[in-house]
Amino acid sequence: MLATILVAPSLLFAQNCRYSLSGHIEDADLKEKLAAASVYIRETNSRVVTDSNGDFRFGALCAGRYTLIITHVNCDSVIKIIQLNRDEHIDLRLPHSLQTLGTVVVESRKGRENSGFKKELSGQQMEQTRGSSLAEALSRINGVTMLQTGSTIAKPVIHGLHSSRILLINNGVRQEGQQWGNEHAPEIDPFIAEKLAVIKGVDELKYGSDAIAGVILVEPRSLRNEPGYNAEFNTGWATNNRQMIFSGIWEQTLKKIPAFTYRLQGTFRKAANAATPDYRLNNTGAEEKNFSATAAWQKKMFRTELFYSRFETSLGIFTGSHIGNITDLQNAINTSRPDPVFTGQDSYRISRPYQQVTHQLVKSKSVLLKGAHKFNLSLAGQFNHRREYDIVRSSSNSRPQLDLSVNTFSEDLNWEHPRTNNIAGTLGISLVQQRNHYSGRYFIPNYNTYTYGAYWIEKWSRHRWDIQAGIRYDYKTIDTRRLKYNGDTLDHNFNFSTVAASFNSNFRASAAWIFNLGISLSRRAPYVNELLSDGIHHGTATYEKGSIELKPEQSLSLHSGLQFRNHDGKLNAEVLLYANFIRDFIYQQPMPENPVLTIAGAFPLLEYRQTDALLSGMDLSVDWDPAGPFRLSGKIAILYGYNRIARDWLILMPANKLGSEISYVLADKGAFTGNSLSMEWNWTDRQRRVPDAGNGSQDYKVPPPAYQLINLQASSTISVSQRPVTVGIGVRNLFNTRYRDYLNSMRYFADEMGRNISFRLKISIEKNQRDKSISKH
């Protein structure tokens, strides 16, 4: 993890903005300096990370009242209010077990950073993604890309793998929707997240044995833990698709009942049809309405939280990409630009074909501390309803053509035992019950699944070493039923046992160098669509057929990382090498000799098959913060996806990417603080590693050429009557470049979105009602 140092250098121009705030953070129990703790000032939106001595420093602060949020891995945030009238230095001790810091309850565990593979997006980088989809925000992390269906539907890809090979953990709960489809985007409001993280290694065992590609954590901000209230209002506007976003958060803790705290959050987003540089694509609008509420009861030794969220979206699908049969598909592909019939409407209206998805989550989470033992109980219910409206023959038909409801209940209980002999660990069990119901067109059957899992993780850390190991076992039964037209039923029952294990070691050779080596073994049971899908896929005019013969996939993943940080922390570099050997990798094999004849013509058949695959690659990033206002960063991601049995490349793997960013931090001036300008250059290569057409044509069109994009960002936080107001302007695709992306299925039909200028505004209000003696004067 690169230290993100986004604070303005101490260039003192403004009169009242010349104070510094420095501090030192220690682990209270181990009496060790706490490195890599994050210190965040909410008002200026700036963040620093403590160095190896546990020290941090902010410069060029204006006089005023600041909210410091101090976080360390696996800890809840500590909030500290500072009144700054001169240069200040504060000492903080983060305790191991539950203790108090001021009136603030602090909970800290294990002392050390997660030593496995972890990449995060938070702070200002996260702020810059406000208004984008979850996948788009995640794709700012090196090694993560997007699989898209047009401009509205995007899902994350980690090192070439996606969908059911990634576990998406939303606020501690494993997301259970219909994630199997390439055009099924995650059903999560990105505004809920304060932080997005991608992890690999031992910690993924907490969530499942099937995290072949890794785990994505969507983490909301911590609830308030002192009396008072705060509110945040975000709005965003974009020129290209006239997108508008309103999002608000209200958090409160009552003075009379300080143990009780709650949060209300909501987001509304609406976008019209998107425009490429040359034409506007009809029916590419989107609308999203999300709401969540959290209530918690927080005492020293016990905490319980109830969370509810509702996500609802309607996503238009470009009319020119909905295909009746293979002849229509060939005609659409052979034109260099979509027919004028499908372009030119500038409207918010969404009509067929479109998707409508709702996802509700109810969660109860309780934490009990007994001495140094910690028990976590999490119960969750998820209700996902997905409807796809195709183009239909009868205009009076208002029904969806694909209608899937999946309800999931999950129960997780774990015990974190105290750290003894430098070993800390977690033992847990988890149960999942899931029921899927379909109506309309058959694509996947009704099913009930039951999963029973247990895991055990231990982490040892001493001096320069961290060693972690874990194991997990899951047993899953799947009972399926297809209701045939004539009243017959077709039943298939399966059960799968999957074992996963992981080992990770981390060695801090010196203050400058950290080595990391991890080995993970995971197994993923085939998903219902891979076993039993049977139907036409209209987006690609193919007939997809599952196979009940499929066995679980087994992945042996090796990753090795090297981090460098120079003596003053100005130069950071990180390289990650990985190789993921997947035995019985499930993929879709085109069967050109066996097209499926239907009344709408013959459709090419794709059958689920298994092979042995190897995905290997490298992520490299460098961050340089020389003295002065400039900061430079660069990143490279390279991936090879290979089918070892066919001795050929795998289809639909992300192309190599190269990117760099230069940012310029302006000195604070008057009420304007945290002023920054940045320019980003991203280059995506043409994907040259595609399956050889000699092995049966797998694609309709050769991969699009390489492209490069320039993006701009500018932001500033203005103090308006003591309240911070953050204003940001961004330009995506500055030069209105025409391009198509290999991982966007729209590349067959149309170009990507052209220049998009966006504007965002954030207003925060905060009032703390706390004992005056605690704030620092």
Next chain:
Amino acid sequence: MKTQLTKIAFAAFMAAVLLTACSKDKDEVEDNEEEVITTLKLTFTPAGGGTALTYQFRDPDGPGGIAPTTDEIVLAPSKSYDVAIEVLNETTTPAEDITEEIAEEAAAHRFYFQPSAGSNITVSNLNTDGNGIALGLASTWTTTATATGTIKVTLRHYPGNPPGKAAADPIDSPKSGTDIEVTFNTKVQ
């Protein structure tokens, strides 16, 4: 400690109540009633009288599953037939007659007939929609000398509102999409 355990138990109970309240079993209802076209039936009535002939493409279980059957269209030489098209969904009982829907929304549908060269069949006289543009639910097929060949019958649907159907629209007009595309073998004997 005891009160804490009580609290955690209470929290767990509350959550369990919440969850089970929503987890009522749904009855297994069969509702696969989506618009599937299983059958394209062509009825040939010889001009000037005679026994009507029926040829069809039939896929009673819908796409996938059991492969569909396609009749060979056998017609007499130098003859003219009035052809009526029926489109059915036979997955339901009784079968759903989609022909009526097509007739009702004639301005959004159009049949195309493409006999292969040398099949010695010509199709003309397509019936029209309310705007006088070809629809093709009824047509006239004329044969000449004995021959074998194929004929492709295509139903195109205009999803737009208004449909924007025009007389000059080619079969691959982007304004319309394919609902039916069936190729029959033909024999004039």
